[in-house]
Amino acid sequence: MCVPNLEFQLLNPTTQVALFTICIGTCTNLESIKWNIYQGSDNSTSSNSTQWTLFNQTSSYENIWFFGTNTSNFTATDELFLNNLQISLWRFEVVYTFQSETSTSALNFIINQPPSNGSCSINPLNGTITTLFTIECPYWFDVDGIRDYSLYTWVTDISKRIMIAFSTEYNFQVRLPAGDNKTSLLNFVIYVRDFLNSITQVNISSVNVIRDFAIINDLIDKVKTSSSTITNNPIVRLLSSGNQNIVGQMIISLSQVFNQMSNENLDKAISNGISAVNISVSLLGSQRLQQISMPLNESALINYNIELNSLANVRDYLVTFLTNLLITTSNSIILQSSSLAQLTQATNQLTRNTLMLVSNRCYELSAALYAMFEKISYEDAQSASNQLFQCASNILNGVNGPLQGRTDVLDLDYSRANTMPTDYDTDLESAWSNTSNSS
Structure with a gap:
């Protein structure tokens, strides 16, 4: 999700970027379209003073992180940002090449840093579906403020995780579904989210939850x-x-x-x-x-x-x-x-x-x-x-x-x-x- 910031668009690292361009005027002599990706070298909030360096792995991740690099519709997946968290500034430039000239346009993005410096825990580590478990997530910080905490559970396949609770408080209580049929084990991940929807995922200890027949x-x-x-x-x-x-x-x-x-x-x-x-x-x-x-x-x-x-x-x-x-x-x-x-x-x-x-x-x-x-x-x-x-x-x-x-x-x-x-x-x-x- 992007939020405008004049020269920069604020971008959450868990979000993909989808861009499109329109050729205005006489475009019959268009020969090619090419997208270039640049990374910023400092934390300046002004694009005029930022040093931009061409991202040299574009071809290596063609159709993996980048799609449509030679079309009017371009997509960069969130893997680009998640695998390069040390880079906070990005520029996406499109170049239109005609028979006698070229035309360029670009958009600049600044990564919205997710919440940091905190931890999460659950207590107790055993119980039934009616047991009250306490979740604590203290000391999280974000310049935009912490919006909420969401608890997701799954048994063996994380792709089948289900939200089980959400709270605006850093400590809250939940009742949990039963765990694995054989081991009673239940797994968790907590999403800590700021007010601009940037998320930090925190894995916490698994617990044993049994049915109360x-x-x-x-x-x-x-x-x-x-x-x-x-x-x-x-x-x-x-x-x-x-x-x-x-x-x-x-x-x-x-x-x-x-x-x-x-x-x-x-x-x-x-x-x-x-x-x-x-x-x-x-x-x-x-x-x-x-x-x-x-x-x-x-x-x-x-x-x-x-x-x-x-x-x-x-x-x-x-x-x-x-x-x-x-x-x-x-x-x-x-x-x-x-x-x-x-x-x-x-x-x-x-x-x-x-x-x-x-x-x-x-x-x-x-x-x-x-x-x-x-x-x-x-x-x-x-x-x-x-x-x-x-x-x-x-x-x-x-x-x-x-x-x-x-x-x-x-x-x-x-x-x-x-x-x-x-x-x-x-x-x-x-x-x-x-x-x-x-x-």
């Missing part, structure tokens, strides 16, 4: 029986707080547990001869399910449907806690859209009510993102958009599954569709029921 099973049972004591469940008390960080953390944690349970239930059903194409729709990019050829086990199908409907009922209950959260910043949109994408991952467990509420919420988040996209960083807009696209894809699969005969109609949907409205008069002796008296 006693509390989770209590929640499932009370949702199933519509128990009036469900508000006594510790998870429900947290969800009822209305705090978007707390709600987002618990929804992501629970969704990941339920998604794992759903996958195990699906694998068990397939191993008992139930056709995968009749009970599920795979997510885009997921691995193909291996079908085992064997006689259908009727009792396995019954057990599968019981587990399926039980988890669908819980998702239907959980989604209500997401629909009225405040939408404040880009971090708010990322966290809420991530929660929705996780909650709707098992598309064969989405009731009509869940689909309707999630669809409305995704629309509200998309509208909020559109309203602020010119004021936020490209990375934030991309992250939020990816989660919203995944949410929309899940909704589409959830709607089409029963319509295409790929998944069964859920018990809760069937029950709601066949329940008489509370104001519907079924008294056959009522005058309203005697149509012969009407005139």
Whole structure:
């Protein structure tokens, strides 16, 4: 993201530069276009007193760091800046060569230095999904001021990291999703961001987080029986707080547990001869399910449907806690859209009510993102958009599954569709029921 500074454009090192040129006037005799990259030799804020040196690795990184060096559209990726952090001044010059003359134009950039001199830590190093962990990031400094701190987690693949919390304070508390199935290990990175969106990424110690099945099973049972004591469940008390960080953390944690349970239930059903194409729709990019050829086990199908409907009922209950959260910043949109994408991952467990509420919420988040996209960083807009696209894809699969005969109609949907409205008069002796008296 660039911010104008008269002679220099302020540039964050984690952002790519995309430039384009237009030839004005008579351009029929144009022979070539060439982009040159220069590095500044001092920290002067005036381009007139800066000594510029041609960057001599342009050809070595053609189509790696640099794209379109001989076209009107040129791009330099963030790798250029991240691999040359010692260079704070850059110039990008375009040269138009005609038959009888040349014409040049250039833009100068100064790197917005990211926050520095701080550290981050987490405590304790072991717990469950309801344990309160403390994050501390003291002593960070930036001339533009520190905007916020964002916590991302992942299990084994960092490309699948998910935002779990954000705060404007350097110390804050979080509840974490469960770690790896075998080791319970959860990995972290913290983004420390200044007010001009320059970011320093800080890796902190991994922690062991396990599932609290006693509390989770209590929640499932009370949702199933519509128990009036469900508000006594510790998870429900947290969800009822209305705090978007707390709600987002618990929804992501629970969704990941339920998604794992759903996958195990699906694998068990397939191993008992139930056709995968009749009970599920795979997510885009997921691995193909291996079908085992064997006689259908009727009792396995019954057990599968019981587990399926039980988890669908819980998702239907959980989604209500997401629909009225405040939408404040880009971090708010990322966290809420991530929660929705996780909650709707098992598309064969989405009731009509869940689909309707999630669809409305995704629309509200998309509208909020559109309203602020010119004021936020490209990375934030991309992250939020990816989660919203995944949410929309899940909704589409959830709607089409029963319509295409790929998944069964859920018990809760069937029950709601066949329940008489509370104001519907079924008294056959009522005058309203005697149509012969009407005139």
